[in-house]
Amino acid sequence: MNPVNYLYLAALLFTIGGAGVMIRRNAIIVFMCVELMLNACNLAFVTFARLHGNLDGQIFAFFTMVVAAAEVVVGLAIIVTFFRSRHSASVDDASLMKL
């Protein structure tokens, strides 16, 4: 199978994630969409590594996974404190500073 198809899939996943960030209102879902975008990047990296025949892209995918894990730790900590003080994780409720 032509590996370029995996690139189309990666672009599609990235777009779905990006659209989710824009339109979903729950902070956790928004965060999951960001993770989907990161995974789309990983798929693209691995596919390009296969196309180019070098390992840089595969190494990059490992780093992305580690960074994504660190991001989950920080992100869930922030979202959980936010939820506990408001009993809602909706990003629409975050409007204390609107002019």
Place this chain on the structure above:
Amino acid sequence: MTTATAASIHSLWTTLADSTPGAAGASTSTLFPAPKIEYAQLSPVLIVFGVAILGVLVEAFLPRRTRYTAQLGLSVVGLAAAFAAVVALAADGYASTKSHIAAMGAVAVDGPALFLQGTILLVALVAAFTFAERRLDPAAHGSRVDSFAAQGSAVPGSDQEKAAVKAGFTTTEVFPLLLFAVGGMLVFPAANDLLTLFVSLEVFSLPLYLLCALARRHRLMSQESAVKYFLLGAFSSAVLLFGVALLYGYAGTVSYGGIADVVNGSAKLTPALANSTATDALLLIGGAMVVVGLLFKVAAVPFHMWTPDVYQGAPTPVTGFMAAATKVAAFGALLRLLYVVLPGLRWDWRPVMWGVAILTMVIGAIVAVTQTDVKRLLAYSSIAHAGFILAGVVAVSPDGVSSVLFYLGAYSFVTLGAFAVVTLVRDAGGEATHLSRWAGLGRRSPLVAAVFAVYLLAFAGIPLTSGFAGKFAVFKAAAEGGALPLVIIGVISSAIAAFFYIRVIVLMFFSEPRPGGPSVAIPSPLTSGAIGLGVAVTLVLGVAPQYFLDLASKADVFVR
């Protein structure tokens, strides 16, 4: 041809079953040579990370009452030692003649990198003083407290929080978090491949997200700003990462020099993609997405939406640090990306950056006029300043680089000082940041108001302040680089911006103080030192900028 390529590809991660173990071992040792790390040249970064880890151990093993002193001492000593290491490297010639690429191509040690690292370390040192300030808030149950929450995880207003306040808890974790962020920022402008760029971006962003959520007063606002900063920051780094993937797909390498060679045509495209017509799309879209990720960090319009909310909600010492140091680090990375990786594409990216610079200057200045909160006002002013710095970036000349370096150094101290002044003006609810509350401040506390006026004049770019010298340098470089319309728009938006800075000065000095207005807290030498240093740098860079302009122009050559 195809079968040969396929076989060579697979031989990278598989080995034939009948090959002898000895032969496989030999080929492995040629594929993976031990990396050569130049520890001395990376010492500023290593010192900062080492001290940050020590700070984590302090949190784990020292009793609570001794942590504050230990953390503050460690941070100050570590940052000063790292700054000394940067100065030693620069004096050794790494900024000019001996500049080269260290750590197997991952980190560049050259003039711009060392200049920006020095700036970031000085900014962080001053920021550590404002983080440690403990005389502004009234003592809670007999113990002095700083601007950070007693316990970050406690729900605001809950019994748990009351108990934490009563026990005199303070969040001394902010110092290691500050140091981790500084470590990432030191690597960011020096990153010489896209992997280092992405990892250092996350290393400095993640601690900042946490720091934003830790305000002692207005905790709901603070948590809200952290959520916004985190979600938008994670989104922007995902965009940057996809751009990195596309650039890697285009060039087959993530090193800056390797990509630049492919862009210039001096290295061949990989055979897998040479016959495809989509390679230009990979380059253009990938480059654009990486630049968007960086423009988000420098808060350029239209990627500035997070700035006012995050600057307003975050604890003010953190805002000052973020506004100053993040901008320095992100502009350093942007400069290196555009000048080292994509100079072959400058006819494509210059018009786009022109547009972004114009939008950023004009929108930053105009929206600032309508603001009624001091922190939001300073946020929009920082957006406008990002536009002025971008004018220097589009110059595409050594003068452009050196003017941007100088501007960043000048601007970061003004910002840090201005936010430090904001922490002083207080009422019963904490900081009084609404502009109407600042009316008549000059009558009541002439010194504080005068210092703030100096900062505002520097933001406005009035002669004899560092803001004028910086603006003059970037606009001169932009005009010589052929961007005269940009300069004209820049001067006009400076004039608009000057209007609201002067308006605040008039409000402070020429209106009657209202009864029940805020009082000005008497700070400890920590904050006074930070503010005094800011004023000194502002005036010295304004009156006698030549030495520092020379320093910046000696540091304007990127290594490749």
